Amino acid sequence: MVTTDLLFCFIIVIVSSIKIAYTHKTCRHGDIDTCRCDLVNGSGVIDISFGNQDETPLYKDLKGPDNTYAYNPCYAFSSDDGITGLAALGNDGYGNFGVGQQKGASWNTDESGSLFILYSSGDKYFNSTVNLFCDDQKTSNDVIAQGTDNTYTNYVFDFSGPALCPIVAPEDNKLSIGSISLISISAIFFVYLVSGIIYKKTRTGATGTDLIPNKNFWSSIPGLIKDGAKFLVNRCKYRPEADYDNI
Incomplete structure (x- = not known):
């Protein structure tokens, strides 16, 4: 349930960032x-x-x-x-x-x-x-x-x-939407990680890597990525053989 909620939060943040990026069609700041x-x-x-x-x-x-x-x-x-x-x-x-x-x-x-x-x-x-x-x-x-x-x-x-006539202003080093989105996602992940560790430490007495919230989910991600890559490669290489009747 926690994993589902986390993924949902990530999706909301990403979609919101994309929406903001495409809302302003003419001017950067509105x-x-x-x-x-x-x-x-x-x-x-x-x-x-x-x-x-x-x-x-x-x-x-x-x-x-x-x-x-x-x-x-x-x-x-x-x-x-x-x-x-x-x-x-x-x-x-x-x-x-x-x-x-x-x-x-x-x-x-x-x-x-x-x-x-x-x-x-x-x-x-x-x-x-x-x-x-x-x-x-x-x-x-x-x-x-x-x-x-x-x-x-x-x-x-x-x-x-x-x-x-447009005047090119000197760079003011303001963060781009992409940078803001990355910082926001990183902050959410950090809060999630710290909160999960504190919860598992105080409520379950976990130690070591068991302190990582949803450990099984995160440890499965490399394998899921690998399986997904293999699936895509195999789909691209797959060519159905022609079905001929025996003479």
Whole structure:
């Protein structure tokens, strides 16, 4: 029973580590971030934390084909008629309407590998897609409002400039997910081993190698590995003979 529980714990730790490793598709430290993305492909960090921090948009009066827009990277702003928490705002000439909130902003890549940030509005009806284009030949970072796509609920902005180019940060010697998983598994095994030894020593009076918890199981592992290897080799070598009738 103890052996089964131990194996179950190991499986849970490994599966959880794999799940964490594959959860973040775009940014190493999480795709939900309003300001910064450390790209999983190792190309560097994109930091858009240069937006206004005074509740006003850095980019305003952006003329689109249909409406006028405002956008502020990283920090939320408010409209003059009381819409708060905004990343992007539209105005159709009759009034303002939110097309994206900073809260929940997610970094993504499309099928071609192009990077964009997706913002959802407070009512979850409208979205804004901000396409990011690295252009280190420019001296400023600019936003162009493209209007809605063919869904009529997603507003598209093109954000380009040198700030959208990944910057390779110096190694900070942080542990990788694999290292964390290995340390976690080793710690669990150590606790299991020490607890088992103490239990067998105090409760059963075991000595020597008999102190090892589930000794028979662990001593059988080399043999099981050997048998498994032999099975695989023999399966690969096995070729069924043709079944011919005698003449």
